[in-house]
Amino acid sequence: MASLPKNPGGTPAEQYxxxxxxxxxxxxxxxxxxxxDQSASATASEGKELCDMLVxxxxxxxxxxxxxxxxxxxxxxxxxxxxxxxxxxxxxxxQLYGAERWLKQHPDRVYLDKECQxxxxxxxxAPAAMKVHRIVxxxxxxxxxxxxxxxxxxxxxxxxxxxxxxxxxxxxxPEPFTLGLVDPAKEYVHVxxxxxxxxxxxxLDTISDFVAYLEKKEELLAKRGLKVWAAGEDDLLAYYxxxxxxxxxxxxxxxxxxxxxxxxxxxxxEEGFWDGFIHSEQLQARIAADQVxxxxxxxxxxxxxxxxxxxxxxxxxxxSFTDREAALRIMAREPRLSRRMLARAFREMxxxxxxxxxxxxxxxxxxxxxxxxxxxxxxxxxxxSKAEYRAERFEMLQAYGLAVKFRNFGKTKKFVGIATEAxxxxxxxxxxxxxxxxxxxxxxxxALAEQANLMFFRNPTAxxxxxxxxxxxxxxx
Numbered sequence: 001m002a003s004l005p006k007n008p009g010g011t012p013a014e015q016y017x018x019x020x021x022x023x024x025x026x027x028x029x030x031x032x033x034x035x036x037d038q039s040a041s042a043t044a045s046e047g048k049e050l051c052d053m054l055v056x057x058x059x060x061x062x063x064x065x066x067x068x069x070x071x072x073x074x075x076x077x078x079x080x081x082x083x084x085x086x087x088x089x090x091x092x093x094x095q096l097y098g099a100e101r102w103l104k105q106h107p108d109r110v111y112l113d114k115e116c117q118x119x120x121x122x123x124x125x126a127p128a129a130m131k132v133h134r135i136v137x138x139x140x141x142x143x144x145x146x147x148x149x150x151x152x153x154x155x156x157x158x159x160x161x162x163x164x165x166x167x168x169x170x171x172x173x174p175e176p177f178t179l180g181l182v183d184p185a186k187e188y189v190h191v192x193x194x195x196x197x198x199x200x201x202x203x204l205d206t207i208s209d210f211v212a213y214l215e216k217k218e219e220l221l222a223k224r225g226l227k228v229w230a231a232g233e234d235d236l237l238a239y240y241x242x243x244x245x246x247x248x249x250x251x252x253x254x255x256x257x258x259x260x261x262x263x264x265x266x267x268x269x270e271e272g273f274w275d276g277f278i279h280s281e282q283l284q285a286r287i288a289a290d291q292v293x294x295x296x297x298x299x300x301x302x303x304x305x306x307x308x309x310x311x312x313x314x315x316x317x318x319x320s321f322t323d324r325e326a327a328l329r330i331m332a333r334e335p336r337l338s339r340r341m342l343a344r345a346f347r348e349m350x351x352x353x354x355x356x357x358x359x360x361x362x363x364x365x366x367x368x369x370x371x372x373x374x375x376x377x378x379x380x381x382x383x384x385s386k387a388e389y390r391a392e393r394f395e396m397l398q399a400y401g402l403a404v405k406f407r408n409f410g411k412t413k414k415f416v417g418i419a420t421e422a423x424x425x426x427x428x429x430x431x432x433x434x435x436x437x438x439x440x441x442x443x444x445x446x447a448l449a450e451q452a453n454l455m456f457f458r459n460p461t462a463x464x465x466x467x468x469x470x471x472x473x474x475x476x477x
Contacts, residue, residue: 037109051099065092068139081176082167092136142194145177154195154232196233208335227266238277281473293340327435355423370413377422403452
């Protein structure tokens with residue numbers, strides 16, 4: 001498969017956003033500067049930039065608008081703020097709302113290039129199912145904010161500041177460096193500045209973790225009657241990451257939340273919450289524990305980039321973009337904590353692997369996501385060609401996948417299999433990827449699955465594991 005054209009972004013701000021997107025959302029779902037085809041001609045089209053970055057993953061559509069505006073330096077601090085806000089935040093929000101309308105009205109007229117030759121490759125969800133997250137990345141105000149108030153330079157958040165109260169000096173008293181609800185008559189817009197963008201995308205560097213934060217923040221700031229003030233986006237983020245829902249009867253049990261004590265009408269997060277969090281022993285322990293999880297990110301990237309007949313290690317039996325994207329999307333849906341567990345399980349298999357024996361393991365994700373993963377390490381027999389070995393390995397991966405499906409039918413929605421060479425990390429050369437739907441049988445599949453189950457799982461060994469996001473330290477014992 002020929003690689004898709006990737007726009008690196010035009011301005012330095014757009015390039016920085018594109019790099020963050022590639023790192024956090026990976027190649028398949030993050031596209032900088034897509035275009036909309038507004039031409040009425042069927043033979044000649046020239047696109048207009050839709051937004052600065054578009055991420056489409058499942059039902060989530062994340063639209064970014066990046067604005068770099070020099071902060072005014074008149075003697076009037078309120079005038080400086082209102083001018084910058086209109087040019088950076090308000091203008092960016094207008095672009096986001098326009099992009100959202102286009103995506104819902106003309107989903108088939110979105111392209112990766114200005115000439116409109118390469119359609120946007122990820123299918124857009126239906127308008128009714130689309131969960132849109134709008135993000136303005138507003139550069140230029142962090143340094144003046146830091147000079148005025150100290151701290152990191154992250155802009156303050158106050159949900160009592162609504163719409164024109166940001167800039168209309170005739171009716172309101174705008175507070176410089178303070179952000180609230182951009183337009184109460186429309187859907188919520190997140191505003192990240194220079195300081196907060198990197199912090200959020202560094203701490204929430206999977207699509208699931210990032211979207212979970214956006215949704216919880218949208219819910220918090222839009223809650224009627226609740227006054228929310230934070231010294232900065234980074235302080236708000238630290239409050240979120242420090243708090244987990246411990247109510248076993250809650251739908252968000254075990255997940256990060258913005259807790260508000262019963263009877264309180266507001267949430268006030270002071271300066272320094274972020275600084276205390278990033279220097280805590282708990283966070284350092286989490287960062288160290290997370291290192292193994294990035295092997296999962298690398299596996300997704302490797303399988304995608306090495307798929308196709310022109311590659312050294314093509315993906316067996318699964319060559320279309322749609323098929324690959326569906327399987328890889330399941331892997332990419334895993335949050336950071338779940339990736340840590342999955343990558344560690346795979347690594348443990350590799351460490352124990354001998355060149356002449358096969359190993360297989362199947363495991364669910366950390367959360368009950370309805371997905372089972374099958375890991376297979378398969379030896380290459382003496383005299384076997386590479387093509388023969390790859391064909392046999394994929395056949396065995398399918399057989400193990402069917403056996404696991406048979407044992408879990410009706411309880412698991414999807415199965416993803418990953419196979420590679422036996423013999424430890426030094427033997428790694430290629431991967432195979434398998435994907436099975438879990439709620440239906442295709443042709444003779446059930447009979448084959450029953451046979452495979454009897455063959456492979458006569459004496460299965462079960463084990464359980466537990467993973468804490470913040471491993472125990474002297475600070476939290």
